[in-house]
Amino acid sequence: MMISKTFSSCLDGFDGQLVVLEASRQNSLPQIHITGLPGTVVQESRERVKASLNHLGFDTPSKKILIHLSPAETKKTGSHFDFAIAMNVLSADGFFPPKKIEKCAFLGELTLSGELRPVSHFIPLLEALLKHPTIEKILVPCDNQLESGLFRSDKVFHCRDLKEAIRFCFYDEPILSVPQANQHHPPKNQPLFPFIEQVVGQEYAKRVLTIALAGCHPLLLEGPPGSGKTLLSHSAASLLPSLNDEELVEVSRVYSFFGEQREGNRIAPFRSPHHSISSAAFLGGGSSQVMPGELSLAHRGLLFLDELPEFRRDAIEGLREPLQSGEIHLHRVSKSILLPARFSLIAAMNPCPCGYSNSNHERCSCSSEAIRSYRKKISGPILDRFPLYLWMETSWNQKQESTNTSSETRQLIEATRKKLRELGLSGGGWLRLKAHLDLPSSQLLSKWETKSRASFRRIENILRVSLTTALLDKRDIISKTDLEEAWALRSPESLI
Numbered sequence: 001m002m003i004s005k006t007f008s009s010c011l012d013g014f015d016g017q018l019v020v021l022e023a024s025r026q027n028s029l030p031q032i033h034i035t036g037l038p039g040t041v042v043q044e045s046r047e048r049v050k051a052s053l054n055h056l057g058f059d060t061p062s063k064k065i066l067i068h069l070s071p072a073e074t075k076k077t078g079s080h081f082d083f084a085i086a087m088n089v090l091s092a093d094g095f096f097p098p099k100k101i102e103k104c105a106f107l108g109e110l111t112l113s114g115e116l117r118p119v120s121h122f123i124p125l126l127e128a129l130l131k132h133p134t135i136e137k138i139l140v141p142c143d144n145q146l147e148s149g150l151f152r153s154d155k156v157f158h159c160r161d162l163k164e165a166i167r168f169c170f171y172d173e174p175i176l177s178v179p180q181a182n183q184h185h186p187p188k189n190q191p192l193f194p195f196i197e198q199v200v201g202q203e204y205a206k207r208v209l210t211i212a213l214a215g216c217h218p219l220l221l222e223g224p225p226g227s228g229k230t231l232l233s234h235s236a237a238s239l240l241p242s243l244n245d246e247e248l249v250e251v252s253r254v255y256s257f258f259g260e261q262r263e264g265n266r267i268a269p270f271r272s273p274h275h276s277i278s279s280a281a282f283l284g285g286g287s288s289q290v291m292p293g294e295l296s297l298a299h300r301g302l303l304f305l306d307e308l309p310e311f312r313r314d315a316i317e318g319l320r321e322p323l324q325s326g327e328i329h330l331h332r333v334s335k336s337i338l339l340p341a342r343f344s345l346i347a348a349m350n351p352c353p354c355g356y357s358n359s360n361h362e363r364c365s366c367s368s369e370a371i372r373s374y375r376k377k378i379s380g381p382i383l384d385r386f387p388l389y390l391w392m393e394t395s396w397n398q399k400q401e402s403t404n405t406s407s408e409t410r411q412l413i414e415a416t417r418k419k420l421r422e423l424g425l426s427g428g429g430w431l432r433l434k435a436h437l438d439l440p441s442s443q444l445l446s447k448w449e450t451k452s453r454a455s456f457r458r459i460e461n462i463l464r465v466s467l468t469t470a471l472l473d474k475r476d477i478i479s480k481t482d483l484e485e486a487w488a489l490r491s492p493e494s495l496i
């Protein structure tokens with residue numbers, strides 16, 4: 001009995017997993033039979049494969065073709081198995097030698113006429129195949145070339161249809177080159193944001209925003225409506241450095257779970273979900289299929305939460321883990337899935353439900369009880385995670401001063417981030433942070449450590465912010481002024 005073997009992959013949580021397809025022809029009524037926990041869509045693949053092969057003139061299956069997908073215990077879902085099943089049926093049914101495809105892998109859904117349709121969740125599926133040393137050629141649909149292009153691998157070949165794949169694999173004919181798709185298409189769902197130049201006045205707020213983005217320090221803005229919190233936050237989009245190669249793959253991977261191709265688009269994500277968002281859409285969810293939430297969609301970009309106290313409590317509390325580790329665990333019955341969620345965070349809030357408590361210009365109409373319960377929604381542990389806090393006030397006589405342009409500020413932010421990475425201080429490194437203090441700042445810090453009630457986390461945050469301001473100023477020694485500014489910008493321990 002001849003066995004034909006080839007490869008494909010399936011999703012396992014947020015990752016791809018290799019799938020081996022084995023096919024054999026058996027002396028029984030003509031049919032395609034699939035074993036190895038195929039889902040409904042994979043079962044239906046039998047009909048699509050048969051129709052497309054018949055359309056190309058192959059009278060198959062001539063006997064029973066048994067296809068087994070392993071590992072058998074993993075449930076296989078997705079229409080992208082069509083391609084591998086079709087190629088495997090052809091060789092198992094005796095049309096072509098199985099040896100020709102034993103080191104090949106296939107991803108793609110087939111139409112009834114044998115055209116290849118693009119694959120969703122393509123990046124993790126391709127990664128699983130690229131990792132496997134036995135696989136020499138990976139055939140994928142042309143329509144996935146923006147995503148496959150991120151890997152610059154010479155193992156990947158793009159096909160328009162099954163006919164082209166058959167010629168390539170079994171007759172060793174080259175694949176006609178595919179016209180390069182336009183790499184510069186604008187991102188979907190990404191509105192145009194104002195540049196920082198369009199924010200009139202508010203010079204200190206712009207400085208704080210620059211510190212926040214350069215050091216990836218979460219920033220909480222509080223102030224009455226019309227004080228410019230939203231405009232300032234939206235202008236942050238113009239200050240985000242472009243994604244590097246590694247970040248581009250990470251971000252594209254998250255978006256591929258939505259069938260959205262961001263590939264070739266190096267603009268960092270900017271997400272601003274509405275406060276009515278569900279926990280699943282915010283944190284991530286999905287039962288059989290993982291769906292990254294806003295926290296992951298903002299990965300390597302910026303998450304802006306306007307009207308923070310209006311968000312669901314579990315959404316607000318759910319910020320803790322990603323702010324700590326840059327990742328979020330989704331707990332499932334069988335296992336826990338880890339999603340990336342490393343973003344810059346800006347949150348904005350009104351001081352009270354009507355918005356005008358503490359305002360110089362309008363009178364607040366809220367009861368003290370209403371103000372209390374509103375502000376209580378932001379707990380101490382959450383405030384602890386905002387190293388930067390700024391009260392913004394409407395100012396009527398703004399002078400339009402000359403200010404840095406978006407591109408100058410973005411370059412400064414990029415250079416500072418690069419320096420921080422070189423210093424290896426992006427995670428941990430308390431002692432190494434202290435090594436950057438000069439004598440007066442070191443003395444000031446010791447005083448705070450002994451006399452203030454600030455937690456370890458807060459002192460560490462103050463040090464981190466100080467280092468960022470020093471680096472923005474092109475120094476790598478923290479001065480007393482840096483420390484004092486960071487201290488002044490720390491968030492209150494409680495809002496009540």
Ligand SMILES: [Zn+2]
Pocket residue numbers: 352353354355356357364365366
């Ligand atoms: Zn009020």
